[in-house]
Amino acid sequence: MSIARFASWVHKWLALLVGVQILFWVASGLFFTLYPIEQIRSENLIHKVSPRALDIAAIGSLETMRDASGRPPIKLAIEQRDMGQVIVAEFADGPPALFDAASMKALSPVDAQTATRIARGHVTVKSAPTSVTRIEAETPEYRGALPAWRLQFREGGLAVYVAVNTGAVTARRSDLWRLYDTLWALHIMDWRDHENFNHPLIIITAALTLISTIAGIVLLPFRIRFRRRAERGA
Secondary structure (H helix, E strand, O other): OOOOHHHHHHHHHHHHHHHHHHHHHHHHHHHHHHOOOOHOOOOEEEEOOOOOOOOOHOOOHHHOOOOOOOOOOOOOEEEEEOOEEEEEEOOOOOOOOEEEEOOOOOOOOOOHHHHHHHHHEEEEEOOOEEEEEEEEEOOOOOOOOOOOEEEEOOHOOOOOEOOOOOOOEEEEHHHHHHHHHHHHHHOOOOOOOOOOOOOOHHHHHHHHHHHHHHHHHHHHHHHHHHHHHHHHHH
16 A cells, blocks of 8 residues: 555544544634633633732730630631621631631531622622522532532623632632533533543544544645646646
8 A cells, every 4th residue: 555545544544533623612712712711710700809908906816716626727718798707717626717807607508698798799790690599519610618508690690609618709600601611511522520631532532633643644646646646637
């Protein structure tokens, strides 16, 4: 078998084998270039707030801060939020907790009403959420801190997630993000977790695509030579 015939055979059958995935790569890659990642993450909808300095003098006695089992925290983070100055405390065992920085009163677990107020203050969406759901397990859409409140808005299919234990906004998911995530899963060929792009299937497919491309390049001079001969014969 000549080099040209062998290259043609390799190029044709490998192209048939990986052609659909190549189409997914090109189409999803084009989509990724059309939308900035900030828009995918709905960062353009975050309500802009002016930085506020911490009032250290207003912080209460940290000695009184304990978890449900009476154990002191191992890590503290002081933050300024819409609800005022708060402290996020982490403990050696058990979930983190949210405290009012002045009174040291526990503010968590955050209830649905508080989560709604936090979510509406986080984004520029004016309407109230159409549903508020407590999430206890990871989903294809959300793999953040659990448990969490999922607040669904009508505009753009936007969903805002608020952690029950810390009151922090942990994710924003829109219809655009969901489309992006679906195309990303097709792009990296991880249709279950949408995260792993080092698995054997994509490595094998990429290698076959490379071989098919090389075979096509090898064929190129033979095709050009054949066409020139045909033109001369005509």
